[in-house]
Amino acid sequence: MYGADVAQLRDTxxxxxxxxxRLTSSRTELSATLAAxxxxxxxxxxxxGEWQGALSRILQDAGARLAAAADALERNAADQEATSAAGGGATAGAGTASGPYGGSPDHPPAGASAQDVTRWWDSLTxxxxxxxxxxxxxxxxxxxxxxxxxxxxANRAWLTHxxxxxxxxxxxxxxxxxSGWGVPYGGTVSNPAWDAWHQQVATLQNVQHMLDADRSLSLLLLDTRSGPVEVALAVGDxxxxxxxxxxxxxxxxxxxxxxxxxxxxxxxxxLNATARDLLLxxxxxxxxxxxxMWMGYDAPQNVVDVLSDAQAKTGADRLASFADGIRATNPGTHLTGLGHSYGSLVTGLAASExxxxxxxxxxxxxxxxxxxxxxxxxxxxxxYVLQNPGDPVAASGWFGTKPSDLPGAQVLSTAPSAGLSGATGPSGWLPVVGMVSPIGGLVMAGDYALGQHTDYLVEKSTSQNNLAAVVVGARDRMIR
Known part of the structure; x- marks a missing residue:
């Protein structure tokens, strides 16, 4: 026999x-069981929360991958029959009737990389x-x-839908x-299903409002498949x-x-306006x-989850794939990952993938x-690393060595310089001496530490200038 066993392909x-x-059915049943x-x-x-976030998505993604693999096998079976009927043998890499990069007019081949997806899309009429x-x-x-x-x-159409x-x-x-807890038996309690529904509606309305208010924005991600809605908004082409x-x-x-x-x-x-100004x-x-603005992962929502890297690892997988997609569609661009706070862990892990x-x-x-x-x-x-002098999170080194202490790291200033505003250290007192967690200092130091941790993107600040300079590769415009 030359080529594949068509019957066996179709059975598999x-x-x-x-x-x-079965996976899809189990996911639906478990969601209903948890809600009730x-x-x-x-x-x-x-x-x-874990179920609505990562766990439910894992089952969904596994089901989708199995279905895609089934589609691929059925296409291979059809291709083999067509080849045999034409009197030819099986030729590796011959492609399919839908295009030279596999898949079908409905979807790319199973397990396709971002570059494969780009090639598949370009192969369609x-x-x-x-x-x-x-x-x-x-x-x-x-x-x-x-x-x-x-x-x-696509995402605008899906948003309306x-x-x-x-x-x-x-x-x-x-x-x-x-349950008999909280209120007398026979009363009512809040419906978790409504809470999840309301969160989705609120997100979609937020996105719609942003798109209506700023026509320069584009919607690069709108994932409503399970858990919190994931979004990416962009300015510029x-x-x-x-x-x-x-x-x-x-x-x-x-x-x-x-x-x-x-x-x-x-x-x-x-930040993009500052980047354009630096280019000029x-x-x-x-x-x-x-x-x-990439919000494509389930970020921690409490001071317990933020101490673990579990959500960062899941987010890093998605961010790495998203970056691969940009690289595939715009191969000549200078691409920079910018990560703040826990998002820096996501970015660092993604850059390792x-x-x-x-x-x-x-x-x-x-x-x-x-x-x-x-x-x-x-x-x-x-x-590159930016660290305000009173930022307790940056001083913690909770997820390994402080980035500013890593050999080879380029430390950029956040202090006022050349007409730019910036963070300065406290006068006469130190808000954080020792850190036991990346959030403990915020509790200890109050508003001062919170501001030191959150003001890196303040407009016309030294840190904003430096981040824009990194994005456009303007080394001479970086303030150290």
Whole structure:
């Protein structure tokens, strides 16, 4: 026999599809069980949060991968039949009827990298691309390797679809109390399903408001598949920009928080304006920049979770893939990862998983990982650190050595300089002497320490200037 056993391919595909359906069914049943469960208390709420975040997504992603693998096997079976019918033998790398890079007009091949996705998309005809954009915007909007302009169109369409769907699916705010705890038996308690629904609606409304208020923004990610909605907003043309920065936040970053989304978007917009100004002052008016506010992971929402790197590791996987997608669609860009606080850990870990980043800048960072710069895939001299003098998180070194102490790290100033504002140390007293956690100092030092930890992106500050200089590679404009 030459080639593949068609019957065996189809049998295996059917088994994979049944397994995918079982995973999907189990995920749905578990979600319903948890929503109706009388289990209450801090442990219950914590587990429900974990389920709605990472755990549910793991099952969903596994089911999707199994289904994609089944599709691939069925396509291989069809290709083998076509080849045999034509009288030819099986030829490695011959491709499929849908294009030279595999997959189908509906989706790329199973396990495709971001570069594979870009090649697959480019292999489709314009008509196939238009049809996929119209029929499956949710699929394109979350697919790393699709051009940013296409993702923006897809995610805007999906945003409208999801707002309409959720408006018609509001669950009851309360459900009967069957546990006997908290209120008399037979009363009602808050419905976790409504809380999750409301969080999704709030996020989508926040995003819609931002897009309506600022027409320069584009929507590069809108993932509503499970748990907190994941979002990425960009200013500038990510597909063509000579310089792109990806900004990741940390503790309390939450897409359902209107202020959090608005403030972060405003920060990247102002940062991009500063980057463009630096290009002009540097004699490079022909170069362009773009900036992305990436909220593509389930960030810690309490002072317990922020002490663990578990959510950072999950976020790093997604950030690395997102960066690979930018690199695949804009291979010549200078790409910088920008991470604040816990987001610096996410960025540092992501930079150890991909070679897509040219530079990394961390600020207010509790550490990037135990291996330090040895694991970060950027060239020598391209890892930058900013640390305010009274920032207790940056002083903690909770996740390994303080980044400012790492050999080879380029430490940039945050102090006032040349007409720029900046953070200064306390006069006559030290708010934080010893640190036992990356959040303990905030409690000890109050508003002063909080400001020292959060003001790195203040407009017209030294730190904002330095971060913009890193993004556009303006070494002479960096203040040390």
């Amino acid at each position: 595909a059917a088994e994979l599809r049944r397994s995918a359906e 469960s009388p289990w209450s208390g801090p442990d219950a709420e914590r587990f429900r 314009p008509a196939q691309q238009r049809e996929l954009l119209a029929e499956h915007p949710d699929r394109l909007g979350t697919l790393d390797g699709i051009p940013a302009a296409v993702r923006d169109q 999801e707002l309409d769907r959720l408006a018609a699916e509001e669950p009851p705010r309360t459900i009967p109390n069957t 990510v597909d063509t920009a000579d310089h792109v920065g990806v900004y990741t936040q940390g503790l309390f970053s939450n897409t359902a928080n209107a202020d959090g989304v608005r403030d972060a978007a405003a920060s990247v917009t102002a 002052r540097d004699g490079r008016p022909g170069e362009s920049s773009a900036m992305i 991909t070679t897509a980043f040219d530079s990394v800048a961390v600020f207010g960072s509790p550490g990037i990982d135990a291996d330090g710069l040895a694991a970060v895939h950027v060239d020598d001299g391209q890892f």
